[in-house]
Amino acid sequence: MENILSIQKTFYKVADFISLKGRDALILSSYFQRRSVWNKGAKSFLLDTIYKGLPIPVIFLRDRGIDKKSFESVREVIDGQQRLRTIISFIAPNLLTDFNPDKDDFTVKRTHNKDLAGKKFSDLDEDIQNRIRDYEFTVHILASSVTDRDVIQIFRRMNATNYNLNKQELLNAQYFGEFKTSQYNLAAEQLDRWRKWETFTEDNIARMQEVELTTELTISIFEKKILGKSFAQIAAYYKKYEENYPSRTEIEKRFRATMEFVFQNFSGNKNDFVFFKKTIFYTFFITCYDFLFDIETAPSTKVTEKKVSQNTINNLKVKGDRIRERTAPKEVLEASDRRTTNPKERNILYKYLKASNA
Numbered sequence: 001m002e003n004i005l006s007i008q009k010t011f012y013k014v015a016d017f018i019s020l021k022g023r024d025a026l027i028l029s030s031y032f033q034r035r036s037v038w039n040k041g042a043k044s045f046l047l048d049t050i051y052k053g054l055p056i057p058v059i060f061l062r063d064r065g066i067d068k069k070s071f072e073s074v075r076e077v078i079d080g081q082q083r084l085r086t087i088i089s090f091i092a093p094n095l096l097t098d099f100n101p102d103k104d105d106f107t108v109k110r111t112h113n114k115d116l117a118g119k120k121f122s123d124l125d126e127d128i129q130n131r132i133r134d135y136e137f138t139v140h141i142l143a144s145s146v147t148d149r150d151v152i153q154i155f156r157r158m159n160a161t162n163y164n165l166n167k168q169e170l171l172n173a174q175y176f177g178e179f180k181t182s183q184y185n186l187a188a189e190q191l192d193r194w195r196k197w198e199t200f201t202e203d204n205i206a207r208m209q210e211v212e213l214t215t216e217l218t219i220s221i222f223e224k225k226i227l228g229k230s231f232a233q234i235a236a237y238y239k240k241y242e243e244n245y246p247s248r249t250e251i252e253k254r255f256r257a258t259m260e261f262v263f264q265n266f267s268g269n270k271n272d273f274v275f276f277k278k279t280i281f282y283t284f285f286i287t288c289y290d291f292l293f294d295i296e297t298a299p300s301t302k303v304t305e306k307k308v309s310q311n312t313i314n315n316l317k318v319k320g321d322r323i324r325e326r327t328a329p330k331e332v333l334e335a336s337d338r339r340t341t342n343p344k345e346r347n348i349l350y351k352y353l354k355a356s357n358a
Contacts, residue, residue, distance in 0.1 A: 005146060005154075006143050007140050007142055007143075008140070008141040009138070009140055009141075010139050010140075010141065011136045011137065011139060012136065012137050012139045013133065013134055013135065013136050014050065014087055014091070014132055014134070014137075015133040017084055017087065017088070017137075018087075018091055018092055018095070018133070020075060021088055021095045022092070024067070024072075025067065025070070025073060025074050026074075026075055026077065026084075027064065027074065027075070027076040027077060028077050028081050028084060028085055028088075028096075037082070038082045038086060040109075041109065041175065041242065043089070043090070043106045044106060044107070044108045044109040044112045044113075044176060045112055045176040046083060047090060047108050047112075047113070047132075048108060048112040048113040048116065050087070050135045051115070051116060051128070051131065051132060052113075053131075053135065055138075056083065056137060057080075057083075058079075058080075058137075058138045058139065058140055059077070059080035059083065059137045059138070059139045059140070060079040060080060060139075060141075060142065061077060061078060061139060061141045061142070062075070062078050062141070062142040062143075062144070062151070063075065063076075063141055063142065063144040064076045065144050075141070078142065079155070085104070089105070090106070090121050091121045091132070091133075093105070107119060109176075109177065109178075111177065111178050111181045111182075112176070112181065115128065142154075166207055166208070167231050167234075167235075168208040168209070168212045168234075169207065171234070172184075172208060172211075174238075175242055177241070177242035177243055177245075178241055178242065178243065178244060178245035178248060179238055179240075179242060179245045180238055180242070182218070182248055183211055183214050183215045183218060184211055185252075186214050186218070186252060186255055186256070187210045187213075189256070190210070190214075190259055193259065193263055193267075194210050196267065197267070197276040198276065199276050199277070199281055200278060204278070209278070212234070213278070213281065214255075215234050215237070215238075216234070217255065217282065217285055217286070217289075218251060218255065219233060219237055220282075221251050221254060221255065221289065221299055222247075222251065222299050224295055224298065225295065225296075226283070226286055226295075226343060226346050226347055226350055227343060227346075228342050228343035228344075228346065229341035229342075247300050250299055250300070250301075250302055250303075251299050254289065254303075254305075257292060257293075257305050258285060258288050258289045258292055258293075259285075261288055261305075261308070262284075262285070262288055266313075266316075266317070273317075273320055273324075274320045274323045274324045274336075279336075279340040279341075280336055280340055280349070282341075283340070283346045283350050286346075286350060287350055287353040287354060288316075290354065291306070291308045291312060292308060293306070315356070316353060319352060319353055328352070329352065331348055332348060332349060332352045335348035335349050336349055
C-alpha cells in the first residue's frame with residue numbers, strides 16, 4: 001500500500017509569521033524558493049489585498065522539527081516566500097538579516113490604496129496596523145518526514161493541470177502600476193454590461209479578454225486614431241505608464257461616458273444588435289466615442305461630451321441591422337467578416353458608421 005502524505009491544514013495570522021521570524025523559527029530561503037524578485041508594484045498590491053481582507057493563495061510550510069537550543073518548532077517555507085518576505089519587509093525589516101533597502105524597501109502606491117499610500121507600517125493608525133497583523137493566511141504544513149523529492153512531486157502535480165498563460169495574463173502577473181490598475185478597474189466596472197451584451201463568454205472573461213479590449217480602446221483614445229490590434233503596443237503602454245499615467249482621470253471619464261452612452265441608447269436591442277459582437281465592438285465604441293468627444297481631441301484636454309442627436313443614434317441602429325441582414329455595402333460586410341483587428345477593416349467599418357446616410 002502506497003504511503004499517504006499527512007498535511008496539517010490551519011491558519012496563521014500575519015502576526016504569527018512575524019513572531020516565528022523573530023524567534024528564528026521560520027526559514028525563508030529554502031531550496032525550493034526563487035530569490036526575491038517581486039517588484040515594488042507587486043508588493044504594494046499584496047499589502048492592499050491584505051488590508052482589504054481578500055484571499056491570498058495557500059502558504060506551504062514544512063515542519064523542520066525542534067530547534068535544540070531554543071526548543072522552538074521550526075517551519076520551512078516551501079511555497080510563499082515572496083509573500084512572507086514582503087510582509088516582513090513592510091512590518092519588521094530588521095528581522096531580515098539579508099534585508100537590502102534597494103530591493104526590499106517599499107511603500108504602498110496610491111493607485112492601490114489611499115489609506116496606506118506612502119506610509120511606513122509605523123506611520124499607520126493602530127487600527128490599521130491591527131487589521132494587517134490580524135490577517136489570516138490559509139496554511140498547509142507538511143510533516144517533517146516529507147522529503148525534498150516528495151515536495152517536488154507535490155508541486156509537479158499542482159502545476160500539471162495549469163494552462164499556459166495568454167499574453168494579457170502575463171501582463172497581469174508582471175505589472176501592478178497606474179496603467180494596469182486603470183485598465184482592470186475600467187474593465188471590471190463594465191462586467192455586468194459585458195455579460196448582458198454577451199460580448200464576452202465567461203471563459204473569455206476568465207482569460208481577461210475584456211481587459212485586453214479595454215486596453216485597446218484606451219490606447220486609441222490616447223493615440224487619437226483607430227489602430228489595429230497590437231499586443232506589442234499594449235505591452236509597451238503597460239511598461240511606459242507603470243509609474244505615471246498622464247491624463248488618467250480624463251481618459252477614464254471619457255471611457256465611462258462612452259460606455260454609458262452605448263448602454264443608454266442601444267442595450268434594448270441585444271438579441272440582434274451586431275455591434276455587441278466581440279469582433280466588432282472596438283469599432284462601434286470608437287465611433288460612439290468620436291461622436292461624443294471627437295477622436296482627434298488630445299487626452300490632456302478636459303472636454304465635455306457632446307449631445308448626439310436621435311437621428312445619429314437611429315442611423316447607427318439601421319446600419320447595424322443592415323450588417324446583420326447582409327444588406328450593407330459589400331466592402332463593409334467583408335470588413336466585418338474578415339480580421340476585425342486589422343486597421344484597414346476597422347477603418348472601412350468606422351467610415352460606414354460615421355457617414356450621415358444610412
